[in-house]
Amino acid sequence: MELLDGLENRFGGIELKADSLPESSVLFESQLKCSLERWLDQDIQVVWIEIPLSHASCIPIAVSEGFVFHHSTTEHLMLTKQLVKDAFVPLYATHYIGAGGVVMNDKEELLVVCERFRGGGRPPYYKLPGGALHPSEHLADGVIREVFEETGVPTHFDGLICFRHWHGYRYDKSDIYFVCRLKPMHQIIKMQTAEIEECFWMPVEEYLQSENVSQFNKLIVKGAINNKGLQQTWVDGYGDPERYEFFIPEEDG
Numbered sequence: 001m002e003l004l005d006g007l008e009n010r011f012g013g014i015e016l017k018a019d020s021l022p023e024s025s026v027l028f029e030s031q032l033k034c035s036l037e038r039w040l041d042q043d044i045q046v047v048w049i050e051i052p053l054s055h056a057s058c059i060p061i062a063v064s065e066g067f068v069f070h071h072s073t074t075e076h077l078m079l080t081k082q083l084v085k086d087a088f089v090p091l092y093a094t095h096y097i098g099a100g101g102v103v104m105n106d107k108e109e110l111l112v113v114c115e116r117f118r119g120g121g122r123p124p125y126y127k128l129p130g131g132a133l134h135p136s137e138h139l140a141d142g143v144i145r146e147v148f149e150e151t152g153v154p155t156h157f158d159g160l161i162c163f164r165h166w167h168g169y170r171y172d173k174s175d176i177y178f179v180c181r182l183k184p185m186h187q188i189i190k191m192q193t194a195e196i197e198e199c200f201w202m203p204v205e206e207y208l209q210s211e212n213v214s215q216f217n218k219l220i221v222k223g224a225i226n227n228k229g230l231q232q233t234w235v236d237g238y239g240d241p242e243r244y245e246f247f248i249p250e251e252d253g
Contacts, residue, residue: 004028004035006047011088013046014039018055018076025057032065036083045087052076096175099143100130101182102224103155109201110221111184113150116197125212126202128179128220138245140232143180151199152190155182159229160247162220181224 004021006014022028039047049067051058053075067079071092080089103111112126129150133142140157147155158181169175191199202210204225208218223229230247238244 001030001034003038004031006035008044009048011045011090012043013048013087014044015048016050018050018052021049021051021055021058025055025061028055028058029061032061036065036081040083043084045082045084046089047081047083049079050076051079094174096132096169096173097139097178098130098132098175099139099146099178099180100128100220101143101147101155101180102128102161102221103147103151103153103182103184104204104224105184105187105201107201108204110204110207111147111151111153111189112198112200112202112207113191113196114198116193116195123212124197125214126198126207126210127214127217129199130177130179139178139247140180140245143178144182147182150192150196152188152192154185156185157232158183159224159227159231161224161227161229164216179220179224181229 004016006016006020009015022031036047047067048070049062051062056077059077059079062079062081065081067081070078070080070089072078078092082089101111105111111129113129114124114126129147130143131146131150133139134145137145139160144155144157147153161179161181163176163178165174165176167174187201189199189201204221207213207221228250231250233246233248234241235244235246235248
C-alpha cells in the first residue's frame, strides 16, 4: 500500500498538505491507516493533515483515527494527531490585532469619530478612528489605512504610543489594540457613512474634559501629547522589510 506523502517538520512531525491527498476518500482511509503504522515505527511525534473543502469527506475518517481539529480557514481544516503522548503541538493564532490613531492638527484639534453601531444601547461617545489590521499588513500601514477609510484624512505615521491587551473578545479570542500618533496631511473630512455616525475635529482640551469620552482614550491622548513614543525603524540583518517591522525608542541626544 502506498503511503501518504508528507514532509517532516522541525518538531519531529509529519505534515500532509492539501495537494498531497488522494482524490478518493476510500483510498485516503486505507493509506492513512498504513501511514500511521509506519510513522509510529519511525518515532514520528505528531501528524498534521491539511484537508481542503473539496476533500471534506476525509474529515470524519481522520477523526475516527484519533485526529483533532487544530484550526481552520475558509479553504481548509487542519487536524493533528499526537503519536507520542504530550508531543509538542504549537497553538494557532490566539489574538486579533487592531490599531487606532491619535491625529492632531496645528490648531490642537483632535480627529474623532462616533460609531454608528453601538452595542447595548450605549449613548454616543467619541473615540479615535481605527480598526483591525489585514493579514500580512504592517502596523504603520494598517493604522494609516483605517484612519483614511473612516475619515478620509491621509496621515503620516509619527510614533507608537501604547497598546491595550484584553481577553474574551470575538469568538473568545484575545485582542491587542495598538495606538499610534499620526500627522494629518490635510484636514478635509470625507466620513465613511456605513459605520461612522459623526467625524470632526474636536479641540483637545474639550476632548479631555468630555463626559462622552472614555478614561482610556483620554489617557491615550495625554500620552500622545507628552511622549514621543516608539519610532518606526529598521534593524540590520533581517533582510525583508515586507515581512518585518520594528518600533524602538529614540536615543537621547
